[in-house]
Amino acid sequence: DAGVIQSPRHEVTEMGQEVTLRCKPISGHNSLFWYRQTMMRGLELLIYFNNNVPIDDSGMPEDRFSAKMPNASFSTLKIQPSEPRDSAVYFCASNQGPNQPQHFGDGTRLSIL
Amino acid sequence: GEDVEQSLFLSVREGDSSVINCTYTDSSSTYLYWYKQEPGAGLQLLTYIFSNMDMKQDQRLTVLLNKKDKHLSLRIADTQTGDSAIYFCAESRGDDKIIFGKGTRLHILP
Numbered sequence: 001d002a003g004v005i006q007s008p009r010h011e012v013t014e015m016g017q018e019v020t021l022r023c024k025p026i027s028g029h030n031s032l033f034w035y036r037q038t039m040m041r042g043l044e045l046l047i048y049f050n051n052n053v054p055i056d057d058s059g060m061p062e063d064r065f066s067a068k069m070p071n072a073s074f075s076t077l078k079i080q081p082s083e084p085r086d087s088a089v090y091f092c093a094s095n096q097g098p099n100q101p102q103h104f105g106d107g108t109r110l111s112i113l
Numbered sequence: 114g115e116d117v118e119q120s121l122f123l124s125v126r127e128g129d130s131s132v133i134n135c136t137y138t139d140s141s142s143t144y145l146y147w148y149k150q151e152p153g154a155g156l157q158l159l160t161y162i163f164s165n166m167d168m169k170q171d172q173r174l175t176v177l178l179n180k181k182d183k184h185l186s187l188r189i190a191d192t193q194t195g196d197s198a199i200y201f202c203a204e205s206r207g208d209d210k211i212i213f214g215k216g217t218r219l220h221i222l223p
Contacts, residue, residue: 042215099205104155
């Protein structure tokens, strides 16, 4: 079975550019999570969706960040405009519901120059 | 507080047992998890334990839970070089979110 699929694996862009990260959750999973991982802050939950509806976006750093889930098999995390401090590894995860283990993608390593 | 805490580093000789410790603060935790992250990869679920259990064993992995002290440990028997990774402790409190610790980096000495 395919796991959580994220694209691109690596992204290098100049500050001010728009960045779009993509995620395909595991089929049948109802919840989808976006995380950011840095050395300084560890793993931070940015936002999560349940049945395609955003439930908690309190971890989204600021208005430059937005996330959508137009259907059960696709989600995007967008940063516009990007800044060097957004450089991190961004993970997407999905699960079947409350208390169920989350399954992670391999992440997108984002570098903003 | 809401933190899940674990030490940042652990060095163990190959063939010895590794014990990674974690403390959590919420007594309403339902499930507790251990994830492994290898370089350049996402977090991989290793094992998990329900809060009404004391112990769970899975091959070389043993999880111990002390609910009174809110302490969770992961023991890896016969540690191998392939066990070198970051290990995350995490808890679920009955909703969708999982609270992660900052991870323990396990270094294997030859």
